[in-house]
Amino acid sequence: MEGNATLFDVARVAGVSLATASRAINGSARTVGAELREKVLRAAQELDYSPNAAARTMKRGHADVVGMIVPDIADPYFSGIASGVMKAADEQGLMVSIASTRRQSSREAEYVAGFRRQRNRAVILAGSRTSSRAETETLKAEVDRFEAQGGRVAVVSQRKLPVDTVVVENRQGARALATDLTDLGYRDFAVLAGPRDLLSAKDRLDGFRTGLAEAGVELSREQVVNGEFSRDGGFQAMEQVLEELGGIDCVFAVNDVMALGAIAAIRSRGLDVPRHLSVAGFGDISTLRDMAPRLTTVRVDLERLGRLALEMILSSEGGAPRTRREKCQVVLGASTPGRKPVGRRSSARG
Amino acid sequence: MEGNATLFDVARVAGVSLATASRAINGSARTVGAELREKVLRAAQELDYSPNAAARTMKRGHADVVGMIVPDIADPYFSGIASGVMKAADEQGLMVSIASTRRQSSREAEYVAGFRRQRNRAVILAGSRTSSRAETETLKAEVDRFEAQGGRVAVVSQRKLPVDTVVVENRQGARALATDLTDLGYRDFAVLAGPRDLLSAKDRLDGFRTGLAEAGVELSREQVVNGEFSRDGGFQAMEQVLEELGGIDCVFAVNDVMALGAIAAIRSRGLDVPRHLSVAGFGDISTLRDMAPRLTTVRVDLERLGRLALEMILSSEGGAPRTRREKCQVVLGASTPGRKPVGRRSSARG
DNA sequence: GACGCGACGGAAAACATTTTCCCAAGATTC
């Protein structure tokens, strides 16, 4: 009971060779006679044998582990994706290592390097690519190294790196949202646009702007306020809007937690959503679905994104990187009731 | 560029021995002459050398990875704890592997075994212990094996296993909540009590009952409804309460997402919180802090729990298992306004 | 009855590190 029985010990106890023991335990192409197999299995049981994954990894050249990098695991958006990855990984008998960059995207490259050291079979990068050229380059260099060494990489969000990608159709979703909101009668918007260099944020803003333009609505410079991609970022951006902007009837926050912060900011001034101001978000994170008023948002199937990314990686034959586009769907809630043509809101709808 | 340069290659290019290369790169007790070290480092850089963690693990006997097991990573409660673990792990240069049991606690033992195969340095079990004797036994057996092999184990929740534990003072918190609620004038409660065999759920119920008893309030059998530990579980349990129970003025859901489900159920009947019914939860998950009305709940510092668990593990000298108790604090919100002695609620407070 | 063949067991060679032991050369001490 000194702790670690090795396959060698198992073989000795079972009275067979190392090769036979190995074949009996993890079932190779070669068959092992029934009684010997039985003996080996019994010995393993008796010795509390636990195969040393590190040794196996060394021999095979890769670990049956996939790494995942997220900006913040406590953000429901990413924990949703992670949940999908983990479910799919479990079905494939893979373990998942997760690293959180705490929203410093510069750290992604470090973690990719870390996963390379572990000889992980694959890495999934979730969360927005940035528009910073330098960062993208260092990340790309690290990703190349990872792939050169035999690993696979997939990204969930934008197609910015030449790897398998699950693209969230942020533009399409935000554009559809804009269409629906203008159909409801809104004309005067503010957008809480997240960090300037975050592509998801940027795409959502762009798509929204496109949708508005199709309805003949322009978005001026002051109507777009940047801020952190978090609840607090939404809160602050909203405060700025409330102080500097008048005549707004609807606020679009480029993600749900920012919308949450925005609503908090609005309420902290004694105003009401949607009576004084309507709010829409993006993502449809589950914890917010029961909020009153129901937040108008754009639904993204987060678990699905994660699952698709993992499946893509595993089915990949090393050919050209593939792209899978995932549509999103507008969910209208009471946070953006229809406006009467006159300019006063109807208070029904839910 | 065939992918993987080994330390041997680095040594060859630098014109030194394997031993020297190793010492230069990971800095052992032995010093290496400045110019040789320089040469080695340059060679490593040039070759894109990436140390093989598996080989290192094999030699050392343990991987610099900590495993973490949670019931559901998409639940903000656990992603909060995970976030704390990951932050602390990062500071220590450790990687984190996460496994989600999808609330089948019987799978915990399997994952511990999996982490044992990986030779992980430590495992953190988050989430409630169950009261099932059989499950606890198999888990304990697996934990013993893990420890026999040199790994450390910590648990976040109850002290049910003889390992380092961060105990959440569920009883104390729920009791304080009961005290506060009775002080506010509530007398007729329903408790949405979660699964029967989940200790966290059970402890919160017990503590709540104790607090009520101190105020002279009894909880009858019908006033306690079991259900899943999730939003949907809360919803269903609440529906049951609404159908079968009358005269209730306050509902205590043993966790926040259940409270969320309960509120949804209440509203789906056209009733209002807190006008028709007050609701309290447990956990104070961050996404719900901006909900209107503010949910009365018991705050648990989730990140802290995770951090403490990791620190406990690392500082552990293999002595007797230690226990660290973490208090929780009642947060009163507008979801449980003070009742007027007469029986009508004052509508202020928030 | 020699020959080929299928099935199955074993020896041994990797896989990439870390670390112990040995050794050489220069510095220090009496």
Next chain:
DNA sequence: GAATCTTGGGAAAATGTTTTCCGTCGCGTC
């Protein structure tokens, strides 16, 4: 000036698998 110490380099063992290659045995075939 010899003995001892210190400093730093190298050879090689050890870590636990997987897998290739080889060998053997029994059996069917011509």
